[in-house]
Amino acid sequence: MSDIEQARRPMRRDARASHDKLIAAAQREFAAHGADASLEGIARGAEVSIGTLYRHFPTRLDLLMAAFTPRLQEFLEGAEKALKIADPWEGFVFYLENMFAMQVGDRGFNDFLSRRFTDNARTERVHDQMCQQIEDVLARTQESGEVRADIALADIINLIWSLGRIIEATGATAPQAWRRYLHLMLDAYRAERAHPLPEPPMTSDQLYHAMVHLSTAK
Structure with missing residues (x-):
């Protein structure tokens, strides 16, 4: 199960x-x-x-898991669908658009994807699965030469954080505005547009602790 x-x-x-x-x-x-x-x-x-x-x-996390189970199932199935799309770039775009579309109108789901909840083994396993799917979709697109090689898992999580705030701010007045900013970032991810970056991506440990911090900061 x-x-x-x-x-x-x-x-x-x-x-x-x-x-x-x-x-x-x-x-x-x-x-x-x-x-x-x-x-x-x-x-x-x-x-x-x-x-x-x-x-x-x-616990609150027991209730969160019960409430989000249908959306998490849909989200994880969407990731599997993205990996089956023949064109890796199209699969990458589908994955990201599906993820952000599911967050529109649901602040809680955005919170769930953005954070780590260390007190619950089930949420940790779901997050591990989500991160592995991101890495699989990303690696496939990088291997095709379409996404710059220096994009990492942390960059996609940072995109979740930033677009989550855009979705929250614009949801009532321009509910599709997030798509503009997603596609601006997709242009930035393309390999042919790559140029050296001033900072490396966060390490796995840095990313994990940043996600934990979002859960504990009030």
Whole structure:
């Protein structure tokens, strides 16, 4: 069983109803307010007590994983589809456009992709899988000679951070504006446009700690 697929254990009908209402409320609240959305607000939205929320989801990360499982499944499947596109550049563009399109209107999903949550082994494994897919899509395009060889995983994560803020800022007034800035960056990634850069990409350790910092900074 994958780490984004959790078995639905048998529950009483009323417990199942509360569980499903909590997930629906969490999806709404996380989308609107991000991964740090109020758990009390989620409980109110589900019309249950905060104690009931904690009985179903002992930690915030348990609730995050339950709320984001459908979107994570869709996202990871999109990455697999990108790797099957015959033209590596088209696959690279498809991967990035799919990733950012899924973040429009969902601050929580952007938070999830942008951060590392060290207290939960399941989220760590999902992030490891996501990073491996990014590296696979990127390496395939670099091997074709279409993407400059010095682009690294950290550069794509930095793109998630920067476009995430653009998506948040423009979502209500120009919801497709992020596509302009994505394609400006895609031009910058092309091998024929490469020129020496003043700084190397962040190391894996630097990137990991930066993602952890986003989870702990308030």
